Amino acid sequence: MALSESSSGIPAHELPFPEIVELNVGGQVYITRYSTLISIPDSLLGEMFTRKSAEGLAHDTKGRFFVDRDGFLFRYILDYMRDQQLVLPDHFPERGRLKREAEFFNLPELVKMLAPKISRQNSLGDEGCQSDPEESSPTTDASHSLATLGAAAAACARLAQEVGSRDGGDGRRSGFITIGYRGSHTLGRDSHTDAKFRRVARIMVCGKALLAKEVFGDTLNESRDPDRPPERYTSRYYLKFTFLEQAFDKLANAGFSMVACNSTGTCAFAHEQTDDKIWTSYTEYVFYRE
Template sequence: MDNDQVIEFNVGGVFYSTTVGTVKREPGRLAEMFSHGADAIPRDSKGKIFIDRDGILFRYILDYLRNQTVILPENFHEKGRLRAEAEFFQLEGLLRFLDNENRQSGYITVGYRGTFAFGRDGMSDVKFRKLARIIVCGRVALCREVFGENLNESRDPDRGPMDRYTGRFFLKHLFLEQAFDNLQEAGFKCVASCGSGTSGGSAELKPGMDPEESRWNHYNEFVFVRD
């Protein structure tokens, strides 16, 4: 078929008109349909190309193929179903668009207070890094998206909209690298960090605290951003 040829679709009972060039613009199920010849294409009783899919959502499939982007209506509530249609039609570009469209940009700050565990021989017998708690600060919706069930919200229950900010979250685990992995998997990049010095040996010690260890207390923060 010539790319300028007009074709008519019957998608789940909803009719559309477009051109062969539009449906072949991106590799996928529609482009493949026209690679096997017109005789292999299923048609309804009136000769229209028939596809047994959601006829309403197909308009966004065509919009994407025509413009290589799609503008969804405000308060569009069927993104999950539209993603399923994009998967069926094997449109990788539309899937990437939907993934990016759902992502919020913003900053998350991760901080922790820690020290090192020392053995009997002091610095020559440093055992491991000890963290007291990993603190998470940022917009509530972003923090929940990244850390999910690992986020301890007991000190900051729902107190307003999801776009509010909080500095009262912390993680249920003490694995700093796991927190970094979560941020990296969600598309965040580290853009800044800072750390305190040691506390010094003159501070009053808590009962049972090793004096050598007390001199290595520190606090660090890491700032992550997703555009």
């Protein structure tokens, strides 16, 4: 027997939107239930999808609803709207940006969850450092507040020192980036001058996603691994250009130095009637920043 009403309590024939909604958020496609989008009525999504008509909402070329925001961070926004709980990966590095997204989508409770806090045990929590006396409990006396602020300041200083020693004195993250390429060239018996030398089809990038994006920016193609978290490693990125020296310049400008390289090669005859040989090789360059 078919249901006459949707999960949102509205008769199905009166819904201006489908029960299953496709969203394009910053190039990332999400598919969710209509009831999830309107679960928080005062939110931006709740206001968008409780109107009487879908007219006026932006659409992409495939007819999906389009929202021009961070597509990677939207997964946490959507996850929060399902059950109003916040679950983040360990050592999540983009709390500030996620808080800004929560403010845009008008989710005040999520904004509070992402705000820095000080635990009652006078120790710094995972959320970061905060030293605003107005945030303290009304029952806390002045001496206890000063002790709390002092402990928080010391914890912040220790945290800053640890980050500085780990990421370098200038605050940059340390780590390795490896770039590799497969090249080929044809060489005749007499080493003709018209031989094609080091024909590079694609320059691949391996390393931590956050470092790769920092170094190469918009020239990094992430299409083969678009959902990689910033702190995770990947070997599926590649560059939009094919000039090794351009990649070297970007790495050098970001403070990286080459620490190792290796190469392997094979050859085969180009044609049975000639002595021309086609050489193919795979080369890797390992860069490190302290």
